[in-house]
């Protein structure tokens with residue numbers, strides 16, 4: 001693909017889940033156009049959920065776009081950052097809904113990154129036992145991953161995303177223009193989730209990312225459009241086959257078992273989610289290599305790409321005494337664990353993932369070789 005072309009016209013990827021199906025609209029100049037929301041049910045009220053960074057930039061524009069569909073468009077502004085993905089912040093959304101007399105037809109709009117999207121989705125899943133919601137992701141990470149597929153959650157001090165629900169949105173609006181103001185660190189964090197799709201599902205896409213990673217980091221519109229679209233297509237395919245992670249969907253967790261341990265162990269927010277996932281993918285690739293699933297060259301190839309995306313490839317020391325023990329302790333809380341056995345998403349050749357356990361001794365070796 002020629003990354004110097006301008007952004008292509010709006011594309012649509014469909015999440016096919018029977019009566020819970022919905023489209024992902026991908027393009028430029030979408031989020032503040034009334035037509036974008038033409039299929040959203042009309043209701044007395046809408047509530048835009050956003051954060052302190054985004055509110056001054058985008059809320060008025062979204063309010064104007066929604067004004068024709070809702071008699072009242074309310075807003076609640078949450079504190080920004082993973083450290084606030086908590087019960088207390090979730091309660092701010094319920095406070096806003098109840099204090100404004102919002103009924104069960106009220107539509108929630110998640111205007112933000114993964115934290116806003118996950119909290120809003122969980123609020124929508126549980127307010128009056130379920131109200132409709134729309135995802136308007138403003139980060140690359142949210143556009144390629146967290147806004148799609150219906151995983152909603154808040155964190156618990158003992159583990160990431162431990163309290164939540166599967167609850168699908170009505171619509172996802174990936175407006176590529178919103179990525180123009182994204183800080184470089186956030187863009188790199190999003191690239192971790194883009195890269196993930198290559199090793200687990202699409203070797204050709206991995207090659208494309210290698211050829212275009214510099215353009216992606218530079219914010220090239222055509223490159224970003226392709227990355228968002230292909231990522232959403234792969235995720236749509238997986239979620240369409242296994243909505244509630246009975247099996248296959250776990251492959252989307254590549255890098256997350258180690259990554260979530262880093263996020264929780266460092267204190268939420270110290271490492272961005274994508275940074276934990278980037279580093280976690282290096283560790284998971286090393287474990288795959290030690291189990292004989294891939295060779296050294298594949299590990300190096302992935303590590304090099306993660307580095308080029310501007311992501312950390314060396315893990316933090318979480319405990320100066322028994323670092324590997326601390327990682328193992330945190331990873332046993334992972335939602336994929338069964339009866340205390342940690343399940344890892346591993347690479348069995350580029351483009352194919354498997355989910356399986358591994359001996360603690362081997363995992364310790366990988367952690368010792370990966371942290372400094």
Ligand SMILES: O=C(O)C(=O)C[C@@H](O)[C@H](O)[C@H](O)COP(=O)(O)O
Nearest residue numbers: 145149151160161249252253256335
């Ligand atoms: O959608 C999924 O399934 C994923 O696992 C995507 C992940 O990238 C995402 O971070 C997800 O929220 C993590 O899910 P969790 O079940 O490990 O909390």
